Structures are given as structure tokens and as C-alpha cells.
Amino acid sequence: MQAIKRKKQKETIIESFFLICAFVAVISVLAITVFVFYNGIKPFVSNSYPLWDFLTGVEWRPGSNMYGIFYMIVGSIFATLGAILIGVPVAILTAVYISEMAGSRVGKMIRFAVELLAGIPSVLYGVFGLGIIVPYVLKISPMAQGESLLATILVLAIMILPTVVSISETSISAVPKEYREGSYALGASKIQTIFKVVLPAARSGIMTGVILGIGRAIGETMAVMLVCGNPIAGIPTSLFDQIRPLTTNIALEMGYASGVHQELLYSTGVVLFIFIMIINLAVNKLVKAKVGS
């Protein structure tokens, strides 16, 4: 009896310890949200800067009291879209190759390389971008500098590879063998099987990978800061234009900012936050709807 009771007590203690651990994440996300929103909404509540001008302005000159982030929103969206357009197909085909085609040795090697890519600190991607990609873009660019939307897209496309590859690969491998066998039995070729059977079956997992990729691309800061140019104004109209994404705006100036300037950097964070939530919700719904049908 005693022994059982003690055992139960032990279980409860361990369980509550787990609960506390689980709460660390919940509390962190709440604390960050409250902190960023509280500081970011302040300037509009206290009327120190009009919200409309903030969201639609195309010039960021703190010294002249001009804080417009519209061109940054556009820059962030373009950069993320571009990275997804280039990165996702490459990543999915890599995942297919690893799990469906490569021998175990080659597959292992590629998987190892992709894992390694995930471990490289983002600032090193930036340094690589500044040292290799920017000069290369400069060679083909009609502009005089290589820092551009294109350079940003290329760096981000490489950065999202590991996330999308590893999650896609897991979900492709999880597709039951019977599906493939059934397809072959109907006379389908390997390529037909992959594109008509395996990939559709793994769709929801692949979409999860893509969402995480989008999240990584839109939230990436250090690497992007070095290659995007960070101009103080201007909506990008070509791949060779410089952009200033929302993230780098915060990172560039938070160190020195004070007063309204600082609060509006938090507001930039709020906009970024809302973007990430919208993307997550939208794609989540999409996945659910498709899986449902």
C-alpha cells in the first residue's frame, strides 16, 4: 500500500514538473506578444503618430519624423514569395530524390548535407551572400549595386531548404508502401507514381514544411540585413531594386532608437507578428480543407 502511494506521489511530482516545463513555452509566447503589442500600439493610442501614415508611408526618416513602412511590407512579401518560388520546388524534388530514388548511401550523404545546412548560423549565410551572391548579382544587374531583392531571394531560398526538405522527406517516407505498389500494379511508371500518388498523399506534411519555410523567410533578419540594401525609401519595382524588410528595420535601429522612434520599431514588430499569424492561419485552413476533401 505504502509503496503504491509513494509511487503515485512520485508520479504526481514528475507530472507537475512536466507541466511547468510546458508552461515555459506558453508563458514566453504570451509575454513576448504582450510586450511587443503593448509597446507597438502605444504611439497610435497616444496619437504621437497616425496609424494610417505608418502603414501607407513609403519613406522612413526618423530624423524628419517620417515613419512609413509600406515599402518594407512590400519588400518583405516579395522576398518571401521569391524565396518560396525558388526554394520550395528545389526542396521538394530533393526530398523526393532522397526518399524515392537515391541509394541509401547517396541519400544519407545528401540528408547529412541538408542537416548541416540547417545548422549554419544565419549571419554566415549573410556573409556568404555579401561576399559571393551580391558581387555576382552586381555583374548581371543594370543597377550599380548588387544589394537587391534578387540577392535577398537567393539567400532566403537556400536558407529555407533544410526546413522544407526534412519535413517533406519525413512525410513522403510516411506514405504507405501499398500506395506505391497499387500504382505500379496499375502500370504506372515511377515518375507517375511519385507525382500522382506519393506527393498528393504526402501533401499535408509538405504544406507544413512550406509554412515553416515561409515563417523562416519572412522572419529572417541577420542574413538579409547584409544583402538587401536597406534603403530609407522606395517600393521595389524590379528584382534589382534594394529592399528593406520589416525585420531588418527593427534590427538596424533598435540599438539607438528612443521615444516615438523606438515605439514605432515595436509597431513594425507588431505588423510582422500579424503577418506571420495570418500566413499560419491561412495555410493551416488550406491544408485542412484539402485534406477534408
Add this chain to the structure above:
Amino acid sequence: MSKSLKKVLVSLLVGATVLTLAGCGSSGSTTSTTKAAISGEINGGGSTSVQKIIDAAGSEFTALNPDAKFTYSGTGSSDGIKGATAGTYSFGCASRELKTEEQGNLTELIFAYDGIAVVLNPANTVTNLTKDQVAKIYMGEITNWSEVGGADSPIVVVSREDGSGTRDAVEELVGFTEKLKADATIKEGNGNVQTTVAGNTNAIGYVSLTFVDKTVKAIDVDSVKATVDNVKNKTYPISRPFLAMYDESKVDDATLAFLDFLMSTDGQAIVEEHGGIAV
């Protein structure tokens, strides 16, 4: 694989902790070697450009003298001069020379210089620009190197992030405050500006004079070479003194001790650490 990775991580963490602890230990031992404790409240104020240096020197000073309290408010050079005159600050700081009518009874002390080099890619043939030309380039009125005696190619303007002390100083000293052209490339930190200029033959940038290395070419401004000596003898135009000043009749011992510390070898090391030129 993940296990061995964990091991590596753990050993790295342990190493870092030991190093940090060792660092704490050594800074603790310097504290014990100082002379008689200084107490009192020091409240300085003035130029925001000197804030990093003064704050760093202040926290080092209070670490050495735990009884002293130190505050510095970055409110601008003019305010620092007024505060020092009125005695609301125990010392004031300015990042410019005092005007004659401002001098009054103030004792001035130059504790550092700030000099900024205009840098070009080594492949660029331009070797001298006037201050006016630099301003026009940064405002977007001159956009091609041929307009200033160089090759026929567009100028790529590289500037620093808003709020950077170096950017404030350049805009003020060269004369294009808040008029930076919209499509200038903005880089964070002296190092990134230098890398950018080194990588683009058409680029122009500016970095702290103490920061220039061989990957870029520091050009003459108004035909004066950008050297530490020329900053000190006040011939190089993109430079300024960092001044501290106080009223002899109102100053207290703690403030004087702090200013002594600022001028000492340790204090001057802090100046250099934060981008200033030691006197």
C-alpha cells in the same frame, strides 16, 4: 550523431561559463587595487555623440568606486553647455567647439576626437573630394563619378543606419542633415560599410577614422589627408572634438576624479574602444 553533437554543445557551454567566470574574477581584482574610495553623485549631460564613451567610462568608474553614483543624460551639446554653466550638471559634454558667448567661466577639457574618413574602392581613381562634393553625392545631386573627375560610372552611396553616431556626425559636419538620398544603401556598422565599399568599385562610404583598413581607400577631403594627426591639429574637415566642461567654482571632487579617470590611460582606452581618437 545527435548525441555527440550534444556533447560538443555541453562542453562549449561549460567552456564559455568558465571563461565568463574567469573574466569576472579578473575585473574584480582590479577593483581591489584602486586607491581610497570616492563617493558622491556625478550627474553629467549633453552631447549624445559622446554618450557611449561617457556611459562606458562612468560604469567603469563606479565599478572602481562603488560609493560614487553616476548618471549621464544625452540631451545635446547645447544643453550640456547650458547645464554646466547653470550647475544643473556637474559636468557637461559637447561634440563641437564652444562659441565665444558660451564659454563664460567654463573650464574645457578635450577628452577625445572624432574623425571620419570618406572611403572609396581602391580601384577608383578619385583621390580628393571637397566637403561640398561629398554632401552633393550623399544628397543625390552628383550621381556620376565623371562629375568629380572619375570614370563615367554611377556612384553607389553607402550610408549608416539611422541613429548611428557616425552617421549623425557626418551629416552634421559635411552638411546634409536629414537629406540623405532615398536609394542609398544602408549598412549596419563600420565593418559592413567597409566590406561593401571594398566589393563595389563605384561605391562611396564613410567609416570611423580609426577603423579604416587596406581593403578601402581613404581619400583627402578639401585636399587634407585623413589622418589622426590632421584631426588633432584641426585641419581635417570631417572631425570634431569631444569636450567635457565644468564650472571651476561649482565643481565637486567626485566629478574631478571622474574626469581624471577619463584622461587616464584606462579612460583613454575606453575612448578608443568606443570609436573615439585618444588625445
